[in-house]
Amino acid sequence: MSEHILETQNLTKEFKGFVAVSNVNLSVKTGHIHALIGPNGAGKSTVFNLVTRFLTATTGKILFEGRDITTTKPADIARLGMVRSFQISAVFPHMSVRENVRVALQRATGSAYHFWKSATSLNELNARADDLLEQVGLLSHADALTVELPYGRKRALELATTLALDPRLMLLDEPTQGMGHEDVGRITDLIRKVSANRTILMVEHNLSVVSRLCDRITVLQRGAVLTEGNYEQVSADPQVRAAYLGGSHAA
Template sequence: MSDQYVLETRSLVKEFKGFVAVDDVNLQIQKGHIHALIGPNGAGKTTVFNLLTKFLIPTRGQILFKGEDITPMKSAAIARKGMVRSFQISAVFPHMTALENIRVALQSFEGSSFSFWKSGASLNRLNKRAMELLDSVGLTEFANTMTVELAYGRKRALELATTLAMEPEILLLDEPTQGMGTEDVDRVVELVRKAAEGRTVLMVEHNLSVVSKLCDRITVLAQGSVLTEGDYEAVSADPRVREVYMGTGSSGERGAVTAEEAAQ
């Protein structure tokens, strides 16, 4: 493995009772890049994410993080090493304030979730860092707002902040803009770009407009296998990508798939 790759998979396979959901997938995620996994529904994107974070066990193959084989490790151990995942569905506590949600994440990261006897000074230290994280995602004014009262886009921003509280070296984002309107999408694009400073991001994203704005490299999956890989210009012009996204057929009558088309 080259030092430039923070995450690799080697011949990764996942079978479910004879059905091959992920078939010989080889990924190389370069340090400092925003890398996207894209593909039509059922392509295997989320299954790959589940394998990387050990919510599923690979049938065959290896997963390497900074050169270390983490295939046998459990989810919690992988997160402690610095590979942290944010889910499709907002995973914050709805009946806690935004500040309280961040503090829970910080306490969990520090291993002090149940240390109720800690001093007030310790809690104040957590509050300071929690406010810094809220500020980083533009939620300072909502610190004392109950999460259930936040708009959907702000809930996703809060979820990103709780993920950043884990101080990830590589951040895995699963459909960060799913279900959002244009204004919220634009906000999240900027948040992801900011979150990527000084770290690596691997993201699953259907909206190719988002991918075109953010990603250094794109891997296209189809039927569980890697179809092609490259930058946005190369991938969007590939006739095989047009085929799996748009059903153009072999005649190639349509032009390159555009961000606007694929975002529909």
């Protein structure tokens, strides 16, 4: 297994002359929870979109498990094991919680689009679905309609549907955004729990979440890497305090 599951080399993205991401060299260590933080406009979401190929880099290279994926299609990247949660793992509001996870499991078994099948033919997936729901604390809600779930539990369900794809690298784009304090704590605990034997790269504006979860943090400013290290190192950096911690905490 490679020491670094994801690497970018001089990753750059220009939009009609505006440089949104400039020569970003990112190394995400296998088994780590790695955060991208920075103020508004720092380039965090653009980096996410580049590494998952929702955007095409102007220059630079992206490596996943040592494989060059700079020109690989997003769907193929997901099949390789890099899954972007809360976006490609959308839930179906008028299906039950269990049915949502079962649909995600269908994709993993190669029958994702066989919606013409009878529901009973999918019952073999119920045990695995329930196991995933138990992991995220939703087993007691398995038969509930997804639309009836509170917001925080919908995010937990999205996490379960992502886990159904058995990712080796999970990319979480602001997983606690819009949550109250109790839900933030619950989702933070869930991320820690499901990170076992997995690698996570996350954008997160809540610095308390970052300090609790992350092994390594990359700070972006104006599209470039400002500094990198653990939470104690980056939070003590005067440049980080001036650019981010001392100002608005919005991401």
